[in-house]
Structure formats: C-alpha cells, structure tokens
Amino acid sequence: MAIYESEHTKFMREWMEAHPEEREEQRKGRALWWDKPQELATQKAQRESTVAQKAYPYQSEV
Structure with a gap:
C-alpha cells in the first residue's frame, strides 16, 4: 500500500531541492x-x- 502524498507536498519538496538557498x-x-x-x-x-469558565457560557442564570 502506497503512502499518500499531496501534489503540494511533492511540489514543495522538489522546489526546495531545486532552491537550497531558501x-x-x-x-x-x-x-x-x-x-x-x-x-x-x-x-x-x-x-x-x-x-x-462555566461549562456552558451562554446559559442564562435561572
């Protein structure tokens, strides 16, 4: 089973490899x-x- 990696994560990893000064x-x-x-x-x-804090702060005092 492959581990999911988002497109953004892939892009950032590749971009950081291409721009190490960042x-x-x-x-x-x-x-x-x-x-x-x-x-x-x-x-x-x-x-x-x-x-x-009270348990439910919006409850009125009755």
Whole structure:
C-alpha cells in the first residue's frame, strides 16, 4: 500500500531541492514568528491570571 502524498507536498519538496538557498529564508521566517525564548515566570503569571469558565457560557442564570 502506497503512502499518500499531496501534489503540494511533492511540489514543495522538489522546489526546495531545486532552491537550497531558501532553507535559510525558511529558518529566518520561522524564527521571526515561532521560535521565541520562553520565560517561565511569564507563563506562570498567565496561567494564574486565567478566570475559570462555566461549562456552558451562554446559559442564562435561572
């Protein structure tokens, strides 16, 4: 049984093989939006500041 691979995946794999210089641009873009250092104190403060949600927030108080 063959593993499915989309046309887009095939195109991107072939394009990246033909343009290896784009790997650096890909890394820069990922670093810009995703790979950020995490501060544990900030994460803890955000977790502690959340307000508990009701099970169904749209239900009126009866």
